[in-house]
Amino acid sequence: MGAIDPMEIADDGDDGITPAVHGQKRRSILSFGARNASRDGVPLAAGAGAGAATGGAFSAFGARDPSGNYNPVPGSGPTDSGSGHMEKSEWLNHQDHGNKRLKWIVGTVIAIIVVGAIVGGVLGGVLSRKHNPTSSTSKSTPQSVANDNKNDLSKDSAEIQALMNNKDLHKVFPGIDYTPLNTQFPDCLSSPPSQNNITRDMAVLSQLTNAVRLYGTDCNQTEMVLHAIDRLQLTDMKVWLGVWLDKNDTTNSRQLAQMWTILDTNGSKPFKGVIVGNEVLYRKDLTPTALAQILSDVKSNLTAKNLNLPIATSDLGDNWTADLTNNVDIVMSNIHPFFAGVTADAAAGWTWNFWQQHDVILTSANASKTQVISEVGWPSGGGNDCGSGTCATMTDGSVAGITEMNTFMSDFVCQSLANGTEYFWFEAFDEPWKIVYNTPGKEWEDKWGLMDANRNLKSGLTIPDCGGKTAS
Template structure:
């Protein structure tokens, strides 16, 4: 818990414990010891975590780790995974209510119901709205005072969706826009302001994912499916990751931009989403650290002159 290369400069970190993908986690479940070690590391980067789902007891294990390590200011956005399967959605929502019955609101900052369901077209906007309304009503009946949100691509937010949540959470990735690393911080700010802050009215607005892969190719955006050269567009790499962080992290800390960095640790299981035929092999390489919690060689997390995040 005393790694000189880690600095508590991120207002939030996106986190998925290893071995929590359903149904594989039923036979190869997550380890409490592993999650506790993750928490020891994550506590040196942030005081707020965002989870994506509830399967295989992951949320309770995270809370247990926080309590055991006495991380008194660490809080969690309770994640509820939604897809196109009613059984999955019902299981996740049921788990959420059980967790809130057990722990109350205290360990949590809010409830994030669904991630990129509109982007994947797993649910329609109307279906998602119905679920969000139901969750808000149930929390009110349970006298649980937590904001309800959903996260989706920054380009998918509109006034109607914003009206159905307490917090607008937008995933904003300059890498997938084909933006060079030296322009990524400015692009992220402008895109977020124009597409998400603009429709949020007076509601709280958070960038729920922003980051940069440490390797795996380059991306030239949706209008150019295959980059003409290996150095065109957004290049995945350590130096590019460092450049984006150097221009984003400390400035965001200074001006109070609320965001979740994607992400602390690599997720090796995501290799299934790589497309080697197109030279796109970055899905499992978004971590500042590898799966064993080692800071990747060359990665430099800014120290922001010793300034650290405070409780939001």
């Protein structure tokens, strides 16, 4: 598949994750850096037509605390004297929800002790299964991948035609975040990605969107996605070329070098833009100055090579600053209402308001800069989250579930399509390896996909059809 031979790359130790258990038909193992249990492995993650922020009405929507959670969200409702209530979203005026937080200090301490013991047992069990030769999960091998790829699937293959005719899928997403299976270095050396597996994925994704976002360049993932697009003759499909950055200089140099090889080989035509780095400021892997220098170098080289592609970096919505916007063409903000502790029926309005107040406002006076929500989504199960507060019951705050996922999509997807908001839905497929980051009551890390790991639309999940309107 091209320009990079992973066997020639030294292991730079950039994973920062527990080794993954392999064996399912689809299992992504891309590392998204060091995060706490509520955010580990989740790359958080549209256009300029969103409009300027509406002033200070939503200023109480706070920044994340060090654990990665947004501060508790005030109840919505008309502002009155001393009430602390906030004006309702213009999107969703029917909502009127508030969240009460009870602080159980003694219970929390006990819970921490219990969680620690359980997590230790879970991680130990995962590692034991990883190294146990009698494990029921069979590891992907170069030979198994070679067998899968004996016939290069195309749009005329019966298997592909079946995947591309799913009446339950609708092309209503401007973009989708996508992590191809087994594209985490150095795991891909022993469990390599399969071209046909990625071609199958792209067949499914072509019914949902015309743009996919990648997070890195390792293990030939970009080349394989481009090959899939060619084999499926997806003339409208574009790729956002992703470059993974972290605190390891070897990783960064390798990713950037491969980016240039990809662009030198393919030119700019297959791509919609280049996203250099994801949440490096949130993780504190790079300083704003160091990130700005990398972005500036990439932009200069794109110009020198006559490659007319916009450059972006993505970070949490409240990690963006006016200074950082000077180094990009597109401000990409990862905004997840689930971690703010809002109810599902308030989530769409909260997302819009947060984005306007924290990010759109930064470039409202600069028409040359555009804004994209680079990640937004909802988990289909695993518990509930109350922001930085403690949930008193299992129904407080943001509840993970199919019903709640349907509610958020119903409110957000078609509204965004109607008003031209550009965003990437997080994410296409579940990533079962992320179970290692789950903790009791917070077992959602592996459940953010529209589909399960084997490309099946989740039972009970409804992709909105938006009255037949489709994303361009």
